[in-house]
Amino acid sequence: MEQKLVALSGNEAVAYAFKQARPHVAAAFPITPQTEMMHKYAEFVANGESTTEMILVESEHSAMSAAVGSAAAGARTFTATSSAGFALMWEIVYVAASLRLPICMALVNRALSGNINIHCDHSDSMGGRDAGWIHLFSENAQEAYDNGVMSWRIAEHGDVRLPTMVNYDGFIISHTADALHMLPDEAAYDFIGKYQHKYSLLDVENPVTVGPLDLTDYYFEHKTSQLAACARAPEIVQAVSDEYGELTGRHYSFAEEYKLDDAEMVIVVLGSSAGTCKDVIDEYREKGVKAGMLKIRMFRPFPNAYIAKILAGRKAVAVLDRSASFGGFGGPVFTEVRSAMYGQNVPVHDYIYGLGGRDFDLSQVATVIDNLQNVASGGELEDVNLLGVRL
Amino acid sequence: MAGQMVEIRWHARGGQGAKTAAMFLAEAVLEKGKYGQGFPEYGPERRGAPMRGYTRIAAEPIRRHCMIERPGIVIVLDPTLLDSPAAGVIAGTDSNTVFIVNTTETPASIGAKIGIKGADVYTVDATGIALDAIGRPIPNMPMIGALLAVDELMTVDELKSALVGLLGSKFSQAVIEGNLAAVERANKELVSA
Structure with a gap:
């Protein structure tokens, strides 16, 4: 597949990767160093390159809540954050995984406060390592882009249906101009595919209940099904990566x-x-x-x-x-x-x-x-x- | 690979366009079949505060993601930074380092301030050129023009064509023309010791 060599910051590269999935909804709140990524995405929407509906919320807790609502309604959905923003999402990060909603998220890794610091470390994502998401890490803008494209296929796969986060180092990758190969929009979308939701709150012919009270009777069984989904995920990550490798010549594994x-x-x-x-x-x-x-x-x-x-x-x-x-x-x-x-x-x-x-x-x-x-x-x-x- | 890699450190004040220049240069060399990596050092960003930018250029993809500690080329957009030890203009430099300084002073006088024996020092009045040609004291692009007189990373025409791509969608024709003229002039007016 012929791919254009471009110089982009990591944030721009991931904005392209997410745009190429033609998501229905994006909900986000700005925080350094993620801001530029959503800034770029907003530009796509403003100039007509993307039809994604952007929900500009008042906090990250709301961003993840809106993403959960949107994904439960059956929309292809993403968000993006860093550091304290991820920490503020905390409660709903678990909900997204528990409800098996295939949300994609760019987590631009940044230290947690205090003292306040805008630069990279992995304490943000590591705080969420037990929340039930798939965590992919990227070495450079190329890998951040590639993980961004692949994240949709992994998250939405019927055997997985787990939210997936693309981690890339704040400033070191997010704000560095770096050379990378990008798939043409059509080819990327062909690879990602049209989103087929499994259950939709808006499908009144087939009503479902999402997120009810779940006590001693069934909670443990639901957590067990989540554990089983995590156990199935690596095989799917590998299969998606192999297919991506055939398409792009860039091969990934665990x-x-x-x-x-x-x-x-x-x-x-x-x-x-x-x-x-x-x-x-x-x-x-x-x-x-x-x-x-x-x-x-x-x-x-x-x-x-x-x-x-x-x-x-x-x-x-x-x-x-x-x-x-x-x-x-x-x-x-x-x-x-x-x-x-x-x-x-x-x-x-x-x-x-x-x-x-x-x-x-x-x-x-x-x-x-x-x-x-x-x-x-x-x-x-x-x-x-x-x-x-x-x- | 390290031997073939060009490592440039930019010293400037916030608002002089060093971030843009450091990142733009990394992009512009792609057309030459080279790989570039450009990034600024982020701190409390404000206009007038000392800042640093970094550009790496190599024939192969660039893998390292650390700061540049031993730059081959140091580009100084504001000569008053030479008087500030905290700005670290001479940190990690030696007799093999090339300095390109935006100033109206001579290379000899700037060389004495830098004080690195054997280092090549070049000067150019990039701010004066920018004021003349663009009407604003933004010396970043002229300094890239000057750089090309020292290291033939690309031709001046190739730089100009990349510059049109960068500025094309954001600035008026007058600003673009001004930048092109400034780049050309700085390339010709660079003074060596």
Whole structure:
């Protein structure tokens, strides 16, 4: 498929990806660094490129509430937010997943307050990791766009019907002009397909009840069906990604495996930091150091068995967490990866880094690889470490 | 790959258009079959406050997403930033760094202020050119014209054609013509030591 090479910010790229699905409704409230994404979308609507009905609400709680109402009515619906905006949606984020509404959301990752900070970390999305959404992470504008297009197919698939969030790093991706290939509108829409809602509140011939009181009698069974949907989702994520790969030549899976074939040491990471890791890994490879990287794309559902298999037999693993779990044992990614590695004799260590947008530079990657080499040869290291901070 | 990558750091004050220039340049090089990455450093944004922008250009897709710590080229849109250590104009620079400064002073006098032995220093009166040609003191696009005299990332004509694409839908014909003339003039009027 011929695709145009363009330079866009991550926010613009995702605005295009969502527009190409021809959604019926968008409900959003502005917050930095998401604002520019909805700004771009509003421009599409204003100049007639999109017929999406925009609901300009007075808060993010209302944005997600409007999205739930719209999706329950049978409309293809999206929203977008960051940081405190996501936190304010909290209650309804769970409702969207519980009602199995295939809403798509751009979550432009930003630190949570306080103190107030507009820059990137993953504490916003990690706060919602148990809410029942599918979480896709993106390394750059290209991946944010690609995840944006694929998110509709994943969310709306009959075996899934779970809301899906496309995560991309605030400013680092959202506000950086970057080169990417974009599908023509028609081709993207052909791939995404016309939305076929399963139940609609507006279908008076086939009335349904949405979100009633659900007590000791059935609540647990409904949660069980949600758990089952999460368990089915990875297979669909892979199938949709394979089809997208055939169309675009860009292939995705649960994670990207970078120089892992013979890697003795592996860095596990999410988001834009992966690109910086790749450059430094290449430098170490030239020196004969067998380092590699596993970039997790699908953090929810967490691909437990896949992670256990791909990291099996490595000499050392370093997990990079761009969020802290206060009072917990390491960051959220570490907790998952170490748990997945239960029973294996592979040392797994954690690094908390980049909070509030602290630059993740080349020297930090070098520190991690140096430590990996030390651990691989029997050296000691704290389970949880801090990277790039003044102590 | 790092060896072939051009890394540019922009120093300016809010309102001078450095953000636009840093991002626009990343887009403009696509036409040359190169990859660009452009981003500003976001802080408390306000007109007149010191700010930095970054542009990377390479033959291959650019993967790293960190700040530029060792720029090959430093472009200074406001020479008073040279007097402010907090602006960090010389941070991470050495004798291989090229400085392009918007000023009416000579390269020798600016070079003395920069104080990096062996660094190439170029000057151009981009604000004067912008006032003449555009009627507004916005030196960002003329500085790209000046940059092309130092590093042939593209021809001036290619830059002008990309500029028409950028400004075409937003500005009057007079502003566009003014920018094109300013780019051309800055490219010719860049002074080396």
